[in-house]
Amino acid sequence: MAHANSSFCGSSDHGVSRRGFLGRTVFAGATAFAANMRVMDALKNPCLAAELKRQQKSVILLWLGGGASQFETWDPKPGRLTGGPFRAISTDIPSVQISELMPKMAQRLKTTAIIRSLNTRNADHGGGTRLMETGRAMEQAVDYPDLGALIARELGRADSQVPDYVSMYSETEGRHKGGAGFLGARYAPTFLTESMIPPNIRRPDSMSEIDHQERADLQKLLAKRFADKRYDPSVASHGMAYERVRGIMASEKLFDINMEPQSARDFYGPTQFQEQCLIGRRLVEAGVPFVKVARAWWDSHGQNFETHLELCADLDQGMSALLDDLQQRGLLESTLVITLAEFGRTPHINASLGRDHFASAWSCTLSGCGIKGGAVYGKTDEDGHKVVDGEMKSGDLFATIFEALGIDHNKEYYVGARPIPIVDFGAKPAMEVLA
Amino acid sequence: MSTADPTKFKIAKTVRVKGIALCITLLPGTQRLVFGSSDFNVYELDLAADKPQPVEFTGDGHQSYVTGIARTADQVVTGSYDGRLIWWDAQKREPVRSINAHDKWIRDVISSPDGKVIASVADDMQCKLWDAATGNLLHTLVGHLTMTPHHFPSMLYAVAFSRDGQLLATGDKVGHIAVWDVASGKKVSELEAPVLYTWDPKQRRHSIGGIRSLAFSADGKLIAAGGVGTIGNIDHLDGPSRVEIFDWASKQRVQEISDTKFKGLVEQIAFSSEGNWLVCAGGDNGGFASFYDSQTGKVLHQDKMPMHVHKFVLNDTQDTLYASGHEQIAMLEFKADPPPSSPLPADATTPSN
Numbered sequence: 001m002a003h004a005n006s007s008f009c010g011s012s013d014h015g016v017s018r019r020g021f022l023g024r025t026v027f028a029g030a031t032a033f034a035a036n037m038r039v040m041d042a043l044k045n046p047c048l049a050a051e052l053k054r055q056q057k058s059v060i061l062l063w064l065g066g067g068a069s070q071f072e073t074w075d076p077k078p079g080r081l082t083g084g085p086f087r088a089i090s091t092d093i094p095s096v097q098i099s100e101l102m103p104k105m106a107q108r109l110k111t112t113a114i115i116r117s118l119n120t121r122n123a124d125h126g127g128g129t130r131l132m133e134t135g136r137a138m139e140q141a142v143d144y145p146d147l148g149a150l151i152a153r154e155l156g157r158a159d160s161q162v163p164d165y166v167s168m169y170s171e172t173e174g175r176h177k178g179g180a181g182f183l184g185a186r187y188a189p190t191f192l193t194e195s196m197i198p199p200n201i202r203r204p205d206s207m208s209e210i211d212h213q214e215r216a217d218l219q220k221l222l223a224k225r226f227a228d229k230r231y232d233p234s235v236a237s238h239g240m241a242y243e244r245v246r247g248i249m250a251s252e253k254l255f256d257i258n259m260e261p262q263s264a265r266d267f268y269g270p271t272q273f274q275e276q277c278l279i280g281r282r283l284v285e286a287g288v289p290f291v292k293v294a295r296a297w298w299d300s301h302g303q304n305f306e307t308h309l310e311l312c313a314d315l316d317q318g319m320s321a322l323l324d325d326l327q328q329r330g331l332l333e334s335t336l337v338i339t340l341a342e343f344g345r346t347p348h349i350n351a352s353l354g355r356d357h358f359a360s361a362w363s364c365t366l367s368g369c370g371i372k373g374g375a376v377y378g379k380t381d382e383d384g385h386k387v388v389d390g391e392m393k394s395g396d397l398f399a400t401i402f403e404a405l406g407i408d409h410n411k412e413y414y415v416g417a418r419p420i421p422i423v424d425f426g427a428k429p430a431m432e433v434l435a
Numbered sequence: 436m437s438t439a440d441p442t443k444f445k446i447a448k449t450v451r452v453k454g455i456a457l458c459i460t461l462l463p464g465t466q467r468l469v470f471g472s473s474d475f476n477v478y479e480l481d482l483a484a485d486k487p488q489p490v491e492f493t494g495d496g497h498q499s500y501v502t503g504i505a506r507t508a509d510q511v512v513t514g515s516y517d518g519r520l521i522w523w524d525a526q527k528r529e530p531v532r533s534i535n536a537h538d539k540w541i542r543d544v545i546s547s548p549d550g551k552v553i554a555s556v557a558d559d560m561q562c563k564l565w566d567a568a569t570g571n572l573l574h575t576l577v578g579h580l581t582m583t584p585h586h587f588p589s590m591l592y593a594v595a596f597s598r599d600g601q602l603l604a605t606g607d608k609v610g611h612i613a614v615w616d617v618a619s620g621k622k623v624s625e626l627e628a629p630v631l632y633t634w635d636p637k638q639r640r641h642s643i644g645g646i647r648s649l650a651f652s653a654d655g656k657l658i659a660a661g662g663v664g665t666i667g668n669i670d671h672l673d674g675p676s677r678v679e680i681f682d683w684a685s686k687q688r689v690q691e692i693s694d695t696k697f698k699g700l701v702e703q704i705a706f707s708s709e710g711n712w713l714v715c716a717g718g719d720n721g722g723f724a725s726f727y728d729s730q731t732g733k734v735l736h737q738d739k740m741p742m743h744v745h746k747f748v749l750n751d752t753q754d755t756l757y758a759s760g761h762e763q764i765a766m767l768e769f770k771a772d773p774p775p776s777s778p779l780p781a782d783a784t785t786p787s788n
Binding site for chain 2: 066079081085086087170171172173269270271272296297299300301302303306307309310311313314349350351352353354
């Protein structure tokens with residue numbers, strides 16, 4: 001169930017061989033996968049499935065819905081009128097300071113890279129969310145998959161008995177399921193909102209456990225007899241789908257933090273977000289390649305500083321506990337933890353002591369797998385109005401994320417006959433933050 | 436004795452300032468204001484000047500927003516989110532004493548009516564009483580919870596002395612009020628105003644509000660607590676301005692004023708010296724000032740202010756209000772008309788010759 005602790009991420013040796021492998025499979029895939037992506041299934045390529053299984057990498061996206069302020073988190077401007085009242089504090093990386101609202105993360109930057117130069121130009125909640133979920137602007141003709149679906153597609157194991165993509169979004173404001181787009185429903189998220197236990201995965205009370213097992217055994221027997229006389233990957237896929245459903249039905253306990261000792265729960269903290277971070281760790285440990293934990297709602301048009309006093313305390317505790325726990329379990333080198341939102345917040349402080357939407361110069365972080373800890377990429381001006389170095393667009397961020405995970409950012413999918421690059425046209429990874 | 440008539444409320448003067456003027460006091464017998472700013476500085480502004488210009492205090496000042504200011508016999512004391520209290524020579528505009536007073540943000544600083552005691556409240560959820568002359572700590576008042584019921588850090592926003600200086604009230608984020616005996620430092624009563632705290636458990640899962648202002652009535656029997664009422668969308672200060680008045684001894688809430696005409700936080704409250712009205716000011720993106728009958732809660736007069744008001748100070752005759760707020764200082768007058776003079780004798784208008 002657990003990831004092998006020896007899984008590698010970031011070594012140049014591995015990177016070359018993995019990219020070489022992926023390059024070959026992509027080349028093969030250009031022919032083999034030139035079918036409509038809606039019916040494509042990784043199971044049709046056993047070599048790829050095996051490679052992906054070997055990688056055993058995961059992503060946990062901490063989605064700061066509504067738009068956290070870069071000033072109050074990763075790019076403080078102390079002493080400037082735009083900077084607000086908070087101090088900048090030293091970190092475990094000399095010369096790097098972050099907001100005093102993130103004291104625990106300040107001692108964990110050795111695992112984390114800060115990107116301070118996002119210029120994504122869309123300061124609307126809906127448009128910004130879509131942009132930062134998919135890494136590119138919307139297009140009428142193509143329904144692009146979100147990051148979770150892409151990662152599920154790339155890192156999900158065909159034989160996995162756990163979901164490939166779990167998305168937790170408990171607050172109702174800005175709640176957005178995201179989706180698999182042209183990748184198809186196979187990569188859509190298991191979307192948890194009201195309850196942290198996936199709905200409809202329990203065996204109906206009207207069916208006994210014995211009856212359930214006997215039906216499964218009968219299905220297996222019939223399927224084996226059918227498959228023995230046919231060599232067809234789709235038959236195998238059909239059988240795996242049943243196994244997968246049974247696996248997911250058995251995965252209910254993964255979502256139950258009561259299975260954790262009280263000390264572990266205390267380590268993460270008592271808030272809903274902190275508990276969901278713990279669930280996130282349980283899921284990646286069990287092999288779920290993509291987990292999104294949304295912590296909304298940071299849209300602090302009024303009382304920005306009061307809002308960030310609360311929400312940053314929540315984030316700082318939950319994120320630092322998650323990184324520590326992953327590290328202690330040997331999972332951090334194979335798990336990429338991202339903090340991201342749809343945009344940041346304005347330098348100008350309005351009359352309600354709030355900050356409004358701002359997408360011209362804002363921040364995110366990448367921790368763990370494939371990341372050069374302590375790196376700071378990009379720079380904003382002294383008041384935080386604009387990016388003055390290392391401007392990064394959403395596509396560039398996605399390219400960086402993919403490269404950190406060992407996924408070739410030049411990869412292409414095909415929708416019908418149309419090649420679709422996995423990241424936006426022209427996007428490039430920020431090599432400076434990659435290990 | 437007040438010479439005020441709230442219905443005569445009008446803007447007399449405004450001065451634009453850099454940043455956000457978060458607190459203000461008035462030097463006695465003058466129109467010289469001292470205010471603290473979001474640019475971390477303290478300024479003097481003489482409204483009697485032809486062209487009033489803020490003059491910066493110098494020396495080792497604050498390192499964050501200056502959020503509280505109090506007047507002593509011959510000095511002013513400021514408090515800041517940097518946790519420090521600084522005593523300033525108001526004439527020289529230089530610091531004379533600095534104390535690391537609190538571990539977290541200082542939210543307000545006030546002086547007792549006789550100017551001998553300074554009270555500071557901070558997010559360490561402590562109220563500290565200081566000897567205004569020496570800076571010695573007299574009492575640390577501990578009685579507010581450090582965390583909200585929802586596991587977030589709480590805040591201690593508001594503090595007020597009774598007019599005789601014997602009592603002190605403190606108010607926090609979740610709507611808890613403590614009343615203290617100043618001499619002993621003992622808690623003598625507790626009140627609750629939970630509607631002033633909005634916790635959104637579902638849509639946004641954080642909170643807004645809190646008790647932002649407190650005031651004792653002139654006779655010391657009533658305590659008014661101000662803030663904002665329940666907010667639907669806590670992204671904004673889009674809730675009714677709200678004042679609750681308590682008979683603190685009996686713990687009875689005697690008035691609830693929920694005003695939807697002007698929304699946002701009630702940042703400061705003052706009772707008239709006769710006890711017949713109280714004035715509140717604050718705002719959301721805009722600002723307001725409202726006068727209420729303190730017995731009935733009815734509106735006597737209310738008006739827009741030129742900016743969100745963070746604090747105000749009344750003059751001794753309570754007919755002029757000096758407000759500090761978002762990028763402006765404003766002077767508002769509400770002077771009663773002079774009483775009609777006695778009719779002159781008929782022959783007084785008759786030429787003598």
